[in-house]
Amino acid sequence: MHVLITGGNGAIGSNLARGFLKDGHEVTVMDNLVRLGVEFNEAALKEMGAICIRADARCPEDYSKLPTQQFDLIIECSAQPSATQGLQNPFFDFTNNTLAVMHVLEMARKHMAPIIFFSTNKIFAEICNSPLIEERKTRFVWKGHQRFPGFDSHCGFNEDLPTDGKEHSIYGASKIAAQHFIREYASAFGVPTITNAFSCMCSRYQYGNSHQGFLAWFVIANMLGKEVPYIGWGAEGKQCRDVLYADDVYELIKKQAVALIERPRSVSGNVYTIGGGMPFMRSLQELVSSIEDVTGFKTKIVKDTKTRHGDHVIYCSDTFKAQQDFRWKPKVSPEDAIVHIYEWVRQDYNILKILYGGSNVK
Numbered sequence: 001m002h003v004l005i006t007g008g009n010g011a012i013g014s015n016l017a018r019g020f021l022k023d024g025h026e027v028t029v030m031d032n033l034v035r036l037g038v039e040f041n042e043a044a045l046k047e048m049g050a051i052c053i054r055a056d057a058r059c060p061e062d063y064s065k066l067p068t069q070q071f072d073l074i075i076e077c078s079a080q081p082s083a084t085q086g087l088q089n090p091f092f093d094f095t096n097n098t099l100a101v102m103h104v105l106e107m108a109r110k111h112m113a114p115i116i117f118f119s120t121n122k123i124f125a126e127i128c129n130s131p132l133i134e135e136r137k138t139r140f141v142w143k144g145h146q147r148f149p150g151f152d153s154h155c156g157f158n159e160d161l162p163t164d165g166k167e168h169s170i171y172g173a174s175k176i177a178a179q180h181f182i183r184e185y186a187s188a189f190g191v192p193t194i195t196n197a198f199s200c201m202c203s204r205y206q207y208g209n210s211h212q213g214f215l216a217w218f219v220i221a222n223m224l225g226k227e228v229p230y231i232g233w234g235a236e237g238k239q240c241r242d243v244l245y246a247d248d249v250y251e252l253i254k255k256q257a258v259a260l261i262e263r264p265r266s267v268s269g270n271v272y273t274i275g276g277g278m279p280f281m282r283s284l285q286e287l288v289s290s291i292e293d294v295t296g297f298k299t300k301i302v303k304d305t306k307t308r309h310g311d312h313v314i315y316c317s318d319t320f321k322a323q324q325d326f327r328w329k330p331k332v333s334p335e336d337a338i339v340h341i342y343e344w345v346r347q348d349y350n351i352l353k354i355l356y357g358g359s360n361v362k
């Protein structure tokens with residue numbers, strides 16, 4: 001199979017590329033290297049046999065740089081992936097997250113190539129903060145048993161949750177626009193598509209920062225002696241996220257690819273809420289404590305009491321539908337994910353120190 005991964009040098013794209021290459025597939029990576037650090041992934045992927053094309057998904061002309069226009073599978077991973085940076089430059093967010101997807105869709109339409117789209121939980125707005133919460137020692141929890149369409153406090157948020165509202169963030173708005181086009185190309189033109197609304201993914205080779213990729217950033221910052229902010233919600237790090245590690249993402253994508261190719265009618269056009277789920281939900285404070293256990297260093301925490309626009313206090317994905325349709329379940333716990341990220345940071349410590357600057361606590 002020849003797989004095209006747009007944004008394939010990025011955190012998730014590069015891990016998927018590694019997976020497909022190891023499994024014997026041909027992989028073309030299309031990336032404009034806009035994210036600092038991902039150039040190091042490009043070098044590693046080339047060594048493994050990937051075809052790496054420096055191209056901008058927003059430019060129609062750039063698609064002619066690809067070795068073919070006919071791929072067996074397209075994974076749409078390129079994005080401006082940060083909610084805070086989206087607020088700083090909405091038009092940049094729109095061209096990267098919506099317009100670029102239209103170009104990818106048009107290429108897919110010519111040859112009916114299946115597409116798996118990486119969307120986000122930011123397609124859901126302030127409704128995610130509507131359940132009642134209570135404060136515990138290390139985290140916020142949903143109070144008692146609460147339910148409404150798309151939500152059950154025992155499982156989290158699922159695909160039935162309404163996507164209207166006014167606090168998606170610019171990033172969420174540009175992603176949901178793209179997601180609507182993805183689904184329309186499935187129904188109007190028969191392009192096989194799957195959309196995954198991911199919550200929080202983490203991986204080795206993730207050049208995280210305070211805007212995006214927080215868990216990798218927390219590990220890097222801890223080891224470089226840099227400050228980590230607890231932002232908003234009382235600034236105690238009690239907000240919770242369900243953490244999904246890249247190896248589990250790859251297992252899901254493989255299964256979704258097979259389904260799109262072998263039984264498109266049963267899955268095409270679908271949206272799935274994807275994350276680590278309830279067993280892998282942790283607060284920031286709990287994650288920081290696990291990082292300190294692994295590295296042996298204290299994290300320099302700073303407090304920023306201003307809650308970010310469109311931020312969720314607790315988010316957890318209910319992955320029941322994906323589990324049913326693909327017989328998939330996340331296996332890597334946040335604590336194991338931290339160990340994997342730590343091993344990568346140790347291995348690439350000198351590169352990371354130059355990229356981020358740091359006081360060399362190692």
Ligand SMILES: NC(=O)c1ccc[n+]([C@@H]2O[C@H](COP(=O)([O-])OP(=O)(O)OC[C@H]3O[C@@H](n4cnc5c(N)ncnc54)[C@H](O)[C@@H]3O)[C@@H](O)[C@H]2O)c1
Nearest residue numbers: 007010011012031032033034035056057078079118198201
């Ligand atoms: N990491 C998460 O927690 C998370 C959560 C939800 C959704 N997502 C989505 O998953 C996808 C992958 O995210 P990631 O964490 O790997 O982000 P990332 O920033 O590490 O990777 C994105 C890659 O896209 C490239 N890129 C950006 N604009 C481009 C353009 N115009 N043309 C070509 N390449 C371009 C960047 O250089 C980068 O290598 C994104 O679509 C993101 O919105 C990520």
